[in-house]
Amino acid sequence: MRTEEVLSGLGTGVWRWAAHTDRVVLDAQAARLLGLPPVRVNVHGSAVRARVHGVDFIELNGILDLALAEGTLAEGRLRVVDTGGDVVRVVRWRMRAQESAAEQIDVVGTIEDLSEEPSGRGEGPRGTSDWRLSREAFLLSAGRSLAEARSTDQVLRVAASLSMPGFSPDGMAVFAVEGDDLVLIGQQGHRAENAEPFRTTPMDFPFPAPEAARTGRAVYIAGREEYARRYPEAWRRAEGVPHRSWAFLPLMAEGRTVGAWMAAFEEVVSFTPDERSVLTTVARMLGQALSDVHVHESERELAEGLQRSMKPAVALVPGFDVAARYVPSGGGLQIGGDWYDVFALPSGQTALVIGDVQGHDVRAAGLMSQLRIAIRAYASEGHRPDAVLTRASAFLTRLNERQFEDPADARFATCLYLQANPAAGTLTVARAGHLDPAVALPDGTMIIHPSDGGLPLGIEDDPVYPVSEHKIDPDETMLLCTDGLVETGGHDLYSGQARLGAAFAATLGAGLETVADAIVDAVAGPGAYVTRGPHSGRSQDDIAFVLLRTAGATRLAHPESERHMYLAVPQTEQQRISDARHQLRGMLYDWATADQIDAAELALSEMIANVMMHTDSTANVMADVTGPPGRRLLRMTIADADGNLPHRRHPGEMASSGRGVLLLQELCDGWGVEPRGDGKAIWAEFREDDVR
Structure with missing residues (x-):
């Protein structure tokens, strides 16, 4: 005997509701209990809902939602009403959600008569209210x-x-x-x-x-x-x-x-x-x-139209592979001032641009669109990167003057303009208040390539932007990004860079598009918010970034891969000494001896401070790590334009200076000074002591 026949003999009906189509299949007993013709029927969900008291239906929805969330059996009592709204019987229902083969939710259940006397129009066994209350419950649910x-x-x-x-x-x-x-x-x-x-x-x-x-x-x-x-x-x-x-x-x-x-x-x-x-x-x-x-x-x-305009086709860069992404923050119109652009120049070189207009609204998106077109036009005229940014700043300044009567409403923009020369293998960078480019080394280590920069665009009519030259070795990947990539999730500059470094390290040997997807997932994917940064109250921001790598290269963890760092510390930006220490520690993240890392950081600070105190020159900082793990060599070189060589002093007990050479002698495995035609260079070496 079938299960449905047994249940029917006990006065119990069986039903099934397909949530994706809102169709309900009732056997003859279930249909009879709901006041429908006593035959097996397949009806729209509204036909069943019309036979249920409105207040009970609202309660049923809440119980069903909880049962679906917990995967448990739901049950309760319902008053069945006729077409006039009068209660004709009280029934007990039980139901459980099932997942069909097409991953769609079906709800199956039973219904049985409790054989209680109905209480008239809109009234029930639990002191329930009249038809007007039922109407109000229905309207609340519909609303x-x-x-x-x-x-x-x-x-x-x-x-x-x-x-x-x-x-x-x-x-x-x-x-x-x-x-x-x-x-x-x-x-x-x-x-x-x-x-x-x-x-x-x-x-x-x-x-x-x-x-x-x-x-x-x-x-x-x-x-x-x-x-x-x-x-x-x-x-x-x-x-x-x-x-x-x-x-x-x-x-x-x-x-x-x-x-x-x-x-x-x-x-x-x-x-x-x-x-x-x-x-x-x-x-x-x-x-x-x-x-x-x-x-x-x-x-x-x-928003989708503007996003499409913010994600232009990436031009082919001879000698390099390029990948780019734009991810809106998800708030409001999901548009803002972040953008990237990659386009060919008449000279045969290629321009890569990344920028961020202040704000996250339609006005910022409009300014961004005009500024991007202007930068393309200036670059296509053959100007150098610094001249392109100077003209773009003047353009944005005039645009602000025409569009905003109140100077407080004017917008500025940060921008980094990179010109790739495939013949020479060089990257020429000009930076307007934007983040420095970062480079992922073949073993996954991420370091910053500091470059001289100027004011954001739109602050002055005729600003000056220094130009710096960069090179990336085979298997190295350069990252250009807006601040949203670093700070999304409440991160600061350092914790955000550490998160990006972990994404690079997790994609060793992968293609550039795979690396780009992994970065997006690490910053804006489902698991990105499991670990919040130190500034969890920060709002989300748009994300734009471009990856650049030597064509055909794949990042592999070479046992003897080299690491290089270069940083210029001008006399007017001595805060970069902290950046140099942070980058050095990043290069030595897997160095065998922690004490040597501390000693190298102290020695680097001392050598840069010597240039800051005793010369008027910029300190050009270089650091190289070579050799196999456990037997590597760290060589740090600080060059300046002053020809006076340091010498050993004998400071007294109360002297506030004069101990730099003594510190180098005690901390380093070797050090020295090299006179150069345009100044000098002081160097220090550390040999890895593998005690593991």
Whole structure:
């Protein structure tokens, strides 16, 4: 004997609800208990909801949501009502969610009669309220569902599932105003051939839906004869439908008509004041929901269009592989001032640009677009990187003056312009307040390539931007990025760089596109927020970055891979001494002896400080790590333009200087001074002592 037959003999019905289609299959016993014909049926979910007391249905939704989240069995009691809203019986239901083969959720359950006497209209065994309370519960549920809808399709699905307390539409249609026409955008309960004549209807046609939209007043039709008498032209198109009553209501939002909603019933409905009140309230919520999603979809289309413009095609760079990404922050319009650009120059070289206009709004995106075009134009004229940025700064300054009367509203922009010369293998960089480029070494170590820079664009009319030369060895990867890549997730400069370094180290041997995807996942992927940075209160920011690598190279962990660092410390930027120490420690992250790392950092600080105190020159810092792990050699060289050589002093007990040479003798494995034609260079060496 089948399970369903056994349960039926015990007065228990079986049902299954397919959530993705909102269809319910009821066996004969379940259909009988819900007041439907006692045969196996496959009905729309609204037909079942119309037979359940509104208050109980709201409670059922909450219990079902919890059961779905916990994967447990849900059960409770429901009052079954007739078409007039009177309680006819009380039933117990049990249900559990199941995942179908197509990874869609089905809910299966049972229903049994509790054999309790009903308590009349809207009343139940637990002191429940009348029909008006049921109506309020239904409206709360409908309002919540419509408020959560984020697309037109979602609004239409909610509209199709609405079941009024005590009476439920058997069909519905939603029309939208488009110019001088009323266009059908969704319907349920009608055959396609019956809906087609109403697909597009002029607003001045004598049809009920256009009349409701045109006048802003609802149209109620309580019978087929009334429909034929009042709207003969429309009736000739609608007489094939099985419905007997209709309600056409205007959809209003912010004082304007956005469309019309039709609810159709297979039974004759008198449309009492209470029923009209429910229909009017639902129409208001539906109109507002459609207006809201229209704004949301328009913003999304605008954002997607701007994002496409911010992600230009990456030009081929002879001799190099390039990968680039742009990731919006996810807030507001999801557009901002971050951008990248890669394009060929008439000279045969290639320009790589990364920048960030102040702000995260449409104004920032507009300025970004104009600034990017201007930089392309100046670069195509053949100007050097510093001249390109100087002209771009003047352009943004004039743009601010024309667009913003209040100087406080003016925007600035940071930018890094890199010109790649494949013939010489050099990278010429000019930087306007932007982050320095970073380089990932073949073994995954990430270091910063400091470069001289100037003010952000838009601060001065005629700023000066120093130019620096860089080279990347085979298997090294250069990273150009905006601050969002470093700081997203509440990170500061150092913790953000450590996170990026981990992403590079995890993709050894991978292609450049794979590395780019791994960086995006590390910074903005699902697991990016498990470990927050030290500044968790920081807002998110857009992300843009470009990766550059020698063509055909793949990053492999070579046992004897070399590491190099170069940094210029001008007299006016002595804070870069801290950057030099931080980069050196990064290069030595896997050095065998921690004491040697501390000693090398101290020696580096001392040599740079010697240049700062005793010369007027810039300190050019170079550091190289060579050799196999455990037997590597660190050589640090500090060059300056002063020809006076350091000498050993004998400072007294209270002297505040003069101990630099003594420190080098004690800390280093070797040191020395090399006179040069344009100054001198002092060097110090450390040999790795592998005690592991």
